[in-house]
Amino acid sequence: MAHSHSHSLGGPSPLGPLAAKIVVAALVACGVAVLIGAALLWPSGRQAEIPLPFQNAAGGAVTTEAGHVLASSAAPCGSPSAGAVLTADPLPAQGEAARCVQTLVAIDSGPNQGARTLLEFSGGPGQPSLAVGDDVRLSRQVDDRGTTSYAFYDYARTWPLVALAAVFAVVIVAVARWRGLRALVGIVVAFGVLVVFLLPALRDGAPAVPVALVASAAILYAVIYLAHGVSLRTSAALLGTLASLLLAAVLSWAAIELAHLTGLSEDQNNEVAAYLGEVSITGLLLAGFIIGSLGVLNDVTVTQASTVFELAGLGDGASRREVFLGAMRVGRDHIASTVYTLVLAYAGSALPLLLLFSVANRSLGDVLTSESVAIEIARSAVGGIALALSVPLTTGIAAVLATTAPAGPEGTGRSRI
Known part of the structure; x- marks a missing residue:
């Protein structure tokens, strides 16, 4: 009890x-x-083949470098300097062409650090709108002749x-x-x-x-x-x-x-x-x-x-x-x-x-x-x-x-x- x-x-x-x-x-x-x-x-740890959208020209992984925007202006499309490694002012497009947004970007990392490159955007939907001072990531490609080219990859958000x-x-x-x-x-x-x-x-x-x-x-x-x-x-x-x-x-x-x-x-x-x-x-x-x-x-x-x-x-x-x-x-x-x-x-x-x-x-x-x-x-x-x-x-x-x-x-x- x-x-x-x-x-x-x-x-x-x-x-x-x-x-x-x-x-x-x-x-x-x-x-x-x-x-x-x-x-x-x-x-197993085996290496998988890199999907095509993420490959560079040589079939490897896309290499990205840091950069920041120096200038941005409207200009005719088709500049021969677009994507190239620049140590001087970019060259203008030849002839009459549609207007594009051209953005001059300083390359801040990689083998071309200190140089510049020119990015061209059509300004349509889905295109980035870059302002002076923006930090960006640039994809770096090297073709079979050893020529290096750059393109916009993404904003830098680190x-x-x-x-x-x-x-x-x-x-x-x-x-x-x-x-x-x-x-x-x-x-x-x-x-x-x-x-x-x-x-x-x-x-x-x-x-x-x-x-x-x-x-x-x-x-x-x-x-x-x-x-x-x-x-x-x-x-x-x-x-x-x-x-x-x-x-x-x-x-x-x-x-x-x-x-x-x-x-x-x-x-x-x-x-x-x-x-x-x-x-x-x-x-x-x-x-x-x-x-x-x-x-x-x-x-x-x-x-x-x-x-x-x-x-x-x-x-x-x-x-x-x-x-x-x-x-x-x-x-x-x-x-x-x-x-x-x-x-x-x-x-x-x-x-x-x-x-x-x-x-x-x-x-x-x-x-x-x-x-x-x-x-x-x-x-x-x-x-x-x-x-x-x-x-x-x-x-x-x-x-x-x-x-x-x-x-x-x-x-x-x-x-x-």
């Missing part, structure tokens, strides 16, 4: 160390499976992006302190996994689902434990996220198969199909679905696990069921706010396409069922379903692990995590 009475006053009755051992064992088993999967799927990244890092660390710093390290690790493992493995033609699952699980282990520390709380979140990720993979495969999504409606996928024949476009699309669900799943599961442990830590005599139901009320609010955020984010990415469809006199049904839009709808649906199901799953795992000290006379206690 005394034993039963202590449980009724002490909140969730401890399930003993067995539950924690089961969760830890499951995470260790998943970790071992990830390591084995990474070893089996590790990319320093603006470095500044944005620095402000981002400073704000995150200033607000979240050491946890924010660890989260930034987790981001670096995540991009490392994508660049070192995921992309090369897909390029080698490895099966997309195992590759995406292995990469995603490795990212989750690093990100969750780095950002939130090692505890039963974060272990509950991690196990819930891994289970939800597996569900998202199954849903992604089902959505792609049932809706007959090929991915060939996107220009980048067509280029991959043309120049990297061993890469499965459907697999690439599937991997994108899985990777895209990581962030939102991680957000929800960590929040749910934290909510459960905080509620259990109040020590107010609540039962395990009451803690679960209280956390689910928070989870339902989180689902409601996150789902429309998820859908609007995908709708925003498809906004240019929707704009084109809006002036094409096509019916709404045709627009929504076209592959380009259907991909975003399927991606939103998969993410939303996995998100919704991850809440009760993670909340249940956390409720099993979270226990409280017996409530004292003032009804206080802290969760043992």
Whole structure:
């Protein structure tokens, strides 16, 4: 009788160390499976042929150099100095010709550093509008006779992006302190996994689902434990996220198969199909679905696990069921706010396409069922379903692990995590 009475006053009755051992064992088993999967799927490291649009005249990778704009003016098109290495003023075009925008650019790196080159633009749609002082990247080509020519490649964005990244890092660390710093390290690790493992493995033609699952699980282990520390709380979140990720993979495969999504409606996928024949476009699309669900799943599961442990830590005599139901009320609010955020984010990415469809006199049904839009709808649906199901799953795992000290006379206690 005394034993039963202590449980009724002490909140969730401890399930003993067995539950924690089961969760830890499951995470260790998943970790071992990830390591084995990474070893089996590790990319060969062979060099892939450079796609034609990214080749230089010799068949190698395009070489770019730094430059900055010295002057820009309207002049007849067809200057013989266009693209050439200049140490004197550029030569004007001969005869009558249409007007172009001619931009004189200083070459700031490479073998012709200190020289200049002339760029010509027709001024039509899609042409850059360069102003004096703009930093640019120039593609450098050397033909069979050894003649070097330059062309506009892109704007130089290094320093603006470095500044944005620095402000981002400073704000995150200033607000979240050491946890924010660890989260930034987790981001670096995540991009490392994508660049070192995921992309090369897909390029080698490895099966997309195992590759995406292995990469995603490795990212989750690093990100969750780095950002939130090692505890039963974060272990509950991690196990819930891994289970939800597996569900998202199954849903992604089902959505792609049932809706007959090929991915060939996107220009980048067509280029991959043309120049990297061993890469499965459907697999690439599937991997994108899985990777895209990581962030939102991680957000929800960590929040749910934290909510459960905080509620259990109040020590107010609540039962395990009451803690679960209280956390689910928070989870339902989180689902409601996150789902429309998820859908609007995908709708925003498809906004240019929707704009084109809006002036094409096509019916709404045709627009929504076209592959380009259907991909975003399927991606939103998969993410939303996995998100919704991850809440009760993670909340249940956390409720099993979270226990409280017996409530004292003032009804206080802290969760043992």
